[in-house]
Amino acid sequence: MFKNGILKLGIPLILLLGLWIMFCAAGCASSMEAVWPESPGYDVRTDGSLVIDASNVDKGYIMVRTGQPTSHGLKIRITNGKWQLNYDLNSQGEYEAFPLQRGSGTYEVALFENVSGNKYASGGKLELNVQLSNEYAAYLVPNQYVNYELWTSAVQKSDELCAGKSPQEVFNAVSGFIASEFTYDFVRAKTISPGTMPDIDYCYENRMGICQDLAAVTACMLRVQGVPAKLVIGYADKYYHAWNTVVINGQELFFDPTNAVGAINAKKYSTEREY
Numbered sequence: 001m002f003k004n005g006i007l008k009l010g011i012p013l014i015l016l017l018g019l020w021i022m023f024c025a026a027g028c029a030s031s032m033e034a035v036w037p038e039s040p041g042y043d044v045r046t047d048g049s050l051v052i053d054a055s056n057v058d059k060g061y062i063m064v065r066t067g068q069p070t071s072h073g074l075k076i077r078i079t080n081g082k083w084q085l086n087y088d089l090n091s092q093g094e095y096e097a098f099p100l101q102r103g104s105g106t107y108e109v110a111l112f113e114n115v116s117g118n119k120y121a122s123g124g125k126l127e128l129n130v131q132l133s134n135e136y137a138a139y140l141v142p143n144q145y146v147n148y149e150l151w152t153s154a155v156q157k158s159d160e161l162c163a164g165k166s167p168q169e170v171f172n173a174v175s176g177f178i179a180s181e182f183t184y185d186f187v188r189a190k191t192i193s194p195g196t197m198p199d200i201d202y203c204y205e206n207r208m209g210i211c212q213d214l215a216a217v218t219a220c221m222l223r224v225q226g227v228p229a230k231l232v233i234g235y236a237d238k239y240y241h242a243w244n245t246v247v248i249n250g251q252e253l254f255f256d257p258t259n260a261v262g263a264i265n266a267k268k269y270s271t272e273r274e275y
Contacts, residue, residue: 030162031155031224035141037097039063050111050124053095057130060137063095066111066123073114074123080107085273087144099138101274104131136228136247139219145198145212145275146231148220154204158221167227167248174221175255182217183208184263198231198242211264212242214257219244231275236266243269 039053046052046067053063064076066089074089080102089111090096100107107130111123132138142148148155161173185208198216203209209217215231222229228247235241236256241264243256258264 030226031150031159034224034226035059035061035137036150037061037063037141039095045126045128046124047126048111048122048124049113050109050126052109052126052128054128057100057128058133058137059141060100060132060139061097061141061143062100062109062128064089064098064109064111065093065095066091067093069093070113075112075114075120077110077112078107079110080105097141097143099141099143099275100130100132101138103135106130139228139230139247140223140226142220142223143275146200146216146219146223147197148200148224152200152204152220154200154217154220155224157204158224161221162225165225167225170222170225170227171246171248171253171255174218174225175257175260177221178214178218178257179260181207182214182257182261184211184258184261185209185213186263188213211258214261215242215244218255218257222246232271232273233275234272235268235270236264237268239264239266241266241269245274 038056040055041053042055044051044053049067051065051067066074070091072091074091076087076089076098078085078098083102087098107128108125109128110125112120113123115121158174161177162170165173189210192210198212199209200213200216200220203213203217219229219231230245231242232245233242236243241258243254243258246253246255256264259266
């Protein structure tokens with residue numbers, strides 16, 4: 001999605017931005033002011049095949065790539081104390097954004113390369129001392145699970161719905177839009193392959209999705225308006241599930257878009273991880 005600090009485009013970035021600025025003059029809210037991952041190269045660190053651009057750690061994310069393209073599968077492990085999460089990393093040597101969800105502190109980032117079957121070899125390891133600009137910074141940035149770009153349709157719709165609104169009004173507008181316009185995709189729920197990432201474009205264009213898709217669209221539409229929104233994965237009663245935690249004026253609010261569209265009515269939620 002991102003390469004060498006800029007978005008990969010078939011036409012010049014400056015032309016698209018110029019057109020977008022003209023569009024915004026007609027009533028755009030704040031997506032142009034949202035946090036968009038980049039790799040400016042001010043603070044690049046390497047170990048083995050692991051390359052990290054840590055220029056924007058204060059904004060809650062790092063950019064990671066492998067130093068050399070490979071035909072083998074790659075994994076990234078991000079650790080903070082006893083907490084850790086694993087991610088896939090592309091093998092083409094292109095930067096990807098990864099969130100720093102645990103707030104300020106020390107993170108370890110490790111690269112692993114698949115050598116055969118389920119066996120992985122270490123490809124490098126780096127330690128980062130992180131001081132965030134605010135504790136929810138990681139939930140204002142796109143990542144693998146909440147994956148959107150400036151021209152994503154859900155981003156443009158968010159601008160249309162939320163222009164001039166306060167954070168609470170933004171939340172009301174987005175949650176109301178999800179509840180009134182979307183449905184749960186029961187067919188996708190039965191046929192989707194394990195490990196499939198949330199798909200914001202599919203969900204938005206079809207006005208339906210499974211729990212993780214609905215939660216990703218919600219998070220996207222809130223983040224681009226400067227409202228921190230977590231995509232939370234865990235259990236709702238006995239079912240594996242995804243929902244949102246939204247931060248309004250420093251207070252965390254629970255929102256389950258699958259419940260909002262009438263597809264679940266769980267009594268007990270337990271968090272496994274957040275993106």
